Amino acid sequence: MSEVKYSKEHEWIKLDGDVATIGITKHATEMLGDIVFAELPEKGSSVEKDGTAGVVESTKAASDVYTPVSGEVVDTNQAIVDDPSKINQDPEDSAWFFKLKIKDPSEMDTLMNKDDYDKFAKETSA
């Protein structure tokens, strides 16, 4: 299993073979506040890098969820649709959003590692 990578849109991605698990970062959930709604891409659909692949809503506002890499959606996490508060509780593990069979592994190289992301998150929220 490879290291976890991060996007500028505050998604995390973990690659296992050619299947990537994607969710939103803890930092993202802290900015959003209480998440009360989640919409996920359809299983079997194709998503393009940096394209919209879902929506999260807090009591205050709706935000798009983007996919950091391209691929075919092979699984989605119904548990976070049924209880969106799980996203606030455990964003970077059990509250993952969707799994992709990735198209182009080199897209992973465009993403940040943890240190770079933490720095990025700190700078952009200041």
Place this chain on the structure above:
Amino acid sequence: METKKTSLYQLHQDCNAKFVEFAGYQMPIQYSEGIVEEHKFTRNHSGIFDVSHMGQLFIYGGEDLIKDLEKIFPLDLKNLKLNHSKYSFLMDKDAGIHDDLIITKTKEGFLIILNAACKDNDFKILKEFLKDKYKMVLDENRSLIAIQGPKSSEILNDVINGVKDLNFMSGNWFTFENQKVYITRSGYTGEDGFEISIVNDFVDQLTRELINKGSKLIGLGARDTLRLEAGLCLYGHDLDKDKTPVEANLKWAISKERISKGDFIGSDIIIKQLNDGVSKIRVGIKPEGRIIAREKTKIFNQSDVHIGEITSGTFGPSVNGPVAMGYVENEFSKKNTKVFLEVRGKKHPASICSLPFYKKSYVKGVN
């Protein structure tokens, strides 16, 4: 223009508030626990809201003032009891709403609580109408806090003895640290509670004492979800100059005595709408499932015809689901009418419902 701070700014900071600019003020949108927890704490326990950005307009006068104010507001102010409050509106001649407000009859005259974003314009309108006949003070030296929720009466009464005997929509002067405070049993959350007008220098101390007794500061975020669950309107969203009180489904707030005689600003239109009906009206809207339909969401009927728009919509933590209100064409306003809401390009089913979404009984008569 620099944003203003209320006298509780330091306390908000001490409680880790996240601030937003609202009507020219730095106001707390939420504290560390977040909107959902703050909302539930208010419903189950007691929450304190800093609403010092709202206008506190004192108008001093007697019988003449009552007559003049009745030319402005659709209220029977002559028969309003001393220290009793009414919900009302400032309208233009077309009955468009310039503000919604709470007016209380005091020994000295009237106290009117105005929305922050409207207060300066309201003052101008009222001044133009009343000229210089009465002393009018939009008091910047007083703060306003609300304490809301089932434990609030007990908590506030521990600090200011006697408030628990106030009836809903009535008030009186009390003292705190030798300061005169005006307290009404009212609020905007659907819970029992009080609004407290107190000089700026003492509001921090009072609020800290209430927190020590078990109440908590609650931000504007939860104030919005609470008022929407309670079916209450937010000016600038559910109410504005293009809507009348009859269209807003607030005709209960218009005094029947005054309707028969008219003679208040907007009365021609109000009377006409009460007799002939209106083409659009405010309703409650309950989306099916979990989809949240926010302000400006388009509403369609079953034949896919555009029939209205959402004016407020969010997730209701106590309802544990989405809640909304908006305006629809009158023929689609009946309870349980099926409608569709266009969210992110897709139409989602919803139904017209009665308000409020969340109901609790107010304290009507403790005496």
